[in-house]
Amino acid sequence: MGLLTRTREEVPCVVTISHRFEELSAHVKFTDGSVVGPGDTVKVHGAEIMAPYGEVVEEERMATITRASGIERLWTRATGDLEFMELCEFSFSEEVTV
Amino acid sequence: MNMQNAPKHSADATTVEEGLAIQEEQAKFDDDFATETAMSNTLLTPRFYTTDFDELDAVDVTPVRADWDKLIAQMESDPNKGHFKKNADWDEVDWDGMEPQLKAEFIDFLISSCTAEFSGCVLYKEMKRRGSNKDITQLFQLMARDEARHAGFINDALREAGLRVNLGFLTQSKKYTYFRPKFIYYATYLSEKIGYARYITIFRHLEANPEHRFHPIFKWFEEWCNDEFSHGEAFALLMKTDPKLTESFTNKLWIKFFLTAVYSTMYVRDHQRPAFHKALGVDPDWYAHEVFTKTSVLSGQIFPLMLDIEHPRWQRNLVRMQRANVLIADGKKAGGVGGFVKRITGSARAAAAFLSLYTIPAIKHDVPETTRLEPAY
Numbered sequence: 001m002g003l004l005t006r007t008r009e010e011v012p013c014v015v016t017i018s019h020r021f022e023e024l025s026a027h028v029k030f031t032d033g034s035v036v037g038p039g040d041t042v043k044v045h046g047a048e049i050m051a052p053y054g055e056v057v058e059e060e061r062m063a064t065i066t067r068a069s070g071i072e073r074l075w076t077r078a079t080g081d082l083e084f085m086e087l088c089e090f091s092f093s094e095e096v097t098v
Numbered sequence: 099m100n101m102q103n104a105p106k107h108s109a110d111a112t113t114v115e116e117g118l119a120i121q122e123e124q125a126k127f128d129d130d131f132a133t134e135t136a137m138s139n140t141l142l143t144p145r146f147y148t149t150d151f152d153e154l155d156a157v158d159v160t161p162v163r164a165d166w167d168k169l170i171a172q173m174e175s176d177p178n179k180g181h182f183k184k185n186a187d188w189d190e191v192d193w194d195g196m197e198p199q200l201k202a203e204f205i206d207f208l209i210s211s212c213t214a215e216f217s218g219c220v221l222y223k224e225m226k227r228r229g230s231n232k233d234i235t236q237l238f239q240l241m242a243r244d245e246a247r248h249a250g251f252i253n254d255a256l257r258e259a260g261l262r263v264n265l266g267f268l269t270q271s272k273k274y275t276y277f278r279p280k281f282i283y284y285a286t287y288l289s290e291k292i293g294y295a296r297y298i299t300i301f302r303h304l305e306a307n308p309e310h311r312f313h314p315i316f317k318w319f320e321e322w323c324n325d326e327f328s329h330g331e332a333f334a335l336l337m338k339t340d341p342k343l344t345e346s347f348t349n350k351l352w353i354k355f356f357l358t359a360v361y362s363t364m365y366v367r368d369h370q371r372p373a374f375h376k377a378l379g380v381d382p383d384w385y386a387h388e389v390f391t392k393t394s395v396l397s398g399q400i401f402p403l404m405l406d407i408e409h410p411r412w413q414r415n416l417v418r419m420q421r422a423n424v425l426i427a428d429g430k431k432a433g434g435v436g437g438f439v440k441r442i443t444g445s446a447r448a449a450a451a452f453l454s455l456y457t458i459p460a461i462k463h464d465v466p467e468t469t470r471l472e473p474a475y
Binding site for chain 1: 145146147148182202203205206207209210211212214216217218219220221223227228242245246247249250251252253254257263264265266268269270271272273274275276277278281282284285286288289292296356359360363364367368370371423424427
């Protein structure tokens with residue numbers, strides 16, 4: 001990781017989507033053990049994925065992890081906390097009118 | 099890819115019965131397909147987080163072991179497993195007859211709730227995956243289970259309204275932000291407890307005033323919020339393992355900051371949804387006060403301070419903050435120099451109102467010896 005440069009990694013991953021009444025969830029798991037850090041960006045390749053209603057699908061795909069530069073990582077570590085409100089659930093979007 | 103349910107062609111049938119069965123299956127498939135395509139898309143936009151996973155993994159629950167094991171055992175027994183099922187109580191919803199503004203606000207409520215559950219699930223699952231401490235990974239796995247279940251239940255209500263969730267974000271670039279573990283504790287703890295207080299207040303209100311229950315989903319709020327309650331309990335115990343988290347001078351300032359930010363954001367957002375509250379027969383000011391009162395009592399289990407919501411500056415500045423927020427939104431919509439001025443003025447007013455709220459002296463109190471609570475409202 002450079003101070004100012006970003007690096008890209010192509011990694012294999014498994015995307016699992018559960019689109020069922022009893023569970024709606026989606027997870028991306030890097031199968032080579034890669035982990036993401038603050039400020040990194042992940043993009044899964046290929047077409048959109050969606051399970052038909054009532055099913056679970058699992059697809060193997062490739063993903064690009066764009067590693068944050070040293071500066072970006074520091075910045076995200078310093079400022080990320082300020083977005084904490086996103087963790088809270090107020091049952092409404094922040095749109096003033098809908 | 100899952101191909102188990104791929105329809106077989108009737109030409110492949112070896113008997114008449116099988117041929118008919120396949121045709122029937124195909125018709126059902128076409129029907130489902132038609133339903134799917136007639137639905138409009140609603141994009142979920144969850145957030146992605148990282149944290150200091152090593153720090154989280156190093157948490158030692160020994161000081162709260164007895165309470166911890168009891169709570170985990172209760173979560174493992176999964177008392178709400180059978181709860182999230184539609185039964186005869188799920189009455190028909192007249193979506194077409196619903197007043198358009200109410201419909202828009204209610205759908206916003208469902209989508210936001212679904213996104214929040216979904217984001218919670220992603221966060222908890224990530225924590226489970228990156229950890230190796232059995233206590234911690236087990237807790238996060240259980241919480242991810244509940245959140246995914248809630249999301250599925252809300253998703254079903256959205257489908258009834260003709261909305262299909264779109265997980266397009268999966269194949270789009272997504273940036274991971276960062277939260278220190280202690281901020282995750284404060285924020286998620288409060289989010290779970292205030293979530294409980296919000297749901298139970300509406301549930302009890304509708305129990306007493308069933309004529310205002312305009313959608314059956316509210317009937318499920320009681321058990322739903324009991325899940326939120328347990329999650330909050332787990333975070334309270336996590337904070338209890340390290341007294342510094344709630345007792346040091348700086349952390350007390352952070353706790354006060356989180357309480358003020360969460361309460362005021364809730365106030366502002368609720369006041370942006372007048373039709374929803376009117377339909378429920380709920381005055382948003384009364385509702386906010388109820389929810390804050392309950393959340394303050396509950397969070398007294400672990401936080402050594404409570405906000406003074408009876409202070410004369412409290413309500414006044416919440417109202418100022420709400421007005422400032424409307425001004426900011428007007429400015430954004432208007433654009434140009436005039437819009438910019440409005441935004442700046444609004445932001446300055448919101449900041450001033452927040453500062454005034456934050457500097458109201460907090461009520462100090464002694465945290466009880468035992469942390470665990472049961473849902474009592």
